[in-house]
Amino acid sequence: MGIEFTRSDFEKFRQFFYRKTGIFFPDSKKDFVEKRIIKRIEETGHSSFRAYFNFIRFDRSSDEIQNLINLLTINETYFFREKYQFECLVENVLNEIYEYKEPDEVIRIWSIPCSSGEEPYSIAIYLLEYWPLIDEVDVEIIASDIDTNVLDKAKKGIYNYRSVKNLPKHLLRKYFKKLSNDRYEIIDDLKEAIDFRQLNLFDPRQNKEYRYIDVIFCRNMLIYFDDESRLKAAQIFYDAMNPGGFIFLGHSESMSRICSLFKVRKFKQGIVYQKPF
Numbered sequence: 001m002g003i004e005f006t007r008s009d010f011e012k013f014r015q016f017f018y019r020k021t022g023i024f025f026p027d028s029k030k031d032f033v034e035k036r037i038i039k040r041i042e043e044t045g046h047s048s049f050r051a052y053f054n055f056i057r058f059d060r061s062s063d064e065i066q067n068l069i070n071l072l073t074i075n076e077t078y079f080f081r082e083k084y085q086f087e088c089l090v091e092n093v094l095n096e097i098y099e100y101k102e103p104d105e106v107i108r109i110w111s112i113p114c115s116s117g118e119e120p121y122s123i124a125i126y127l128l129e130y131w132p133l134i135d136e137v138d139v140e141i142i143a144s145d146i147d148t149n150v151l152d153k154a155k156k157g158i159y160n161y162r163s164v165k166n167l168p169k170h171l172l173r174k175y176f177k178k179l180s181n182d183r184y185e186i187i188d189d190l191k192e193a194i195d196f197r198q199l200n201l202f203d204p205r206q207n208k209e210y211r212y213i214d215v216i217f218c219r220n221m222l223i224y225f226d227d228e229s230r231l232k233a234a235q236i237f238y239d240a241m242n243p244g245g246f247i248f249l250g251h252s253e254s255m256s257r258i259c260s261l262f263k264v265r266k267f268k269q270g271i272v273y274q275k276p277f
């Protein structure tokens, strides 16, 4: 007989996973979760969900939990996704930040979650191509995600055509080596420009290392959280940011629906949220 994954197993597992990651699986995701859990139960040689669940709850190394996280996160992303936000960054937001910075002060941009790297690399390309002050200012780009597989991919920087197809041809030629018709590798200078780090946003030991951030890109992650974890995330971002810093969310996400910690700023390219001074 095959391994069973009952309604109550799903309930137990989703609470456990939610406490670890903030990600809440609605009922409609039961089949998605079940398929992946059964695969891991079989691959780790356990005979039932109960045995496997005990194993992950008491697994001090957390290796198996990481395997599950890597299987259960949705990592969809691509270069120049919602590019009007990068336009807003180089045409408005960075100029405002530059105005109130001391000379020689660093500007810190944090892409969280960065998935396989397309977002932070897009930010870097936008800065190099379209922000005239880039040669005068020291900009750091930090990029984090909970999923170790996507971070490995980000560091390797090899993408298929689907990922890069929104890039104008001249930028594809300039910033990538073409390995084959469907494989493009980002140039080493860009790989070295991004500081990729593994992070579970809700791990207080990890998130307290992120401070003095001027711009956050937090796009397409809050949609997987419930209201409580969205509020926690907003508080974590608030603590990580410099006063006056900006935060970009995905097009279906809204900070005003979560809390009133941030001011709404309307630019011609859309809404951005700002931590008050």
Ligand SMILES: C[S@@+](CC[C@H](N)C(=O)[O-])C[C@H]1O[C@@H](n2cnc3c(N)ncnc32)[C@H](O)[C@@H]1O
Pocket: 021, 022, 023, 073, 074, 075, 076, 077, 078, 081, 112, 113, 114, 115, 116, 119, 144, 145, 146, 147, 150, 199, 200, 201, 202, 218, 219, 220, 221, 224, 250
């Ligand atoms: C759909 S991708 C978004 C990527 C990119 N920001 C974009 O919009 O194209 C969502 C990412 O959120 C990450 N994620 C989910 N929960 C997380 C958490 N608690 N801490 C850090 N990253 C998390 C997932 O691993 C996944 O790579």
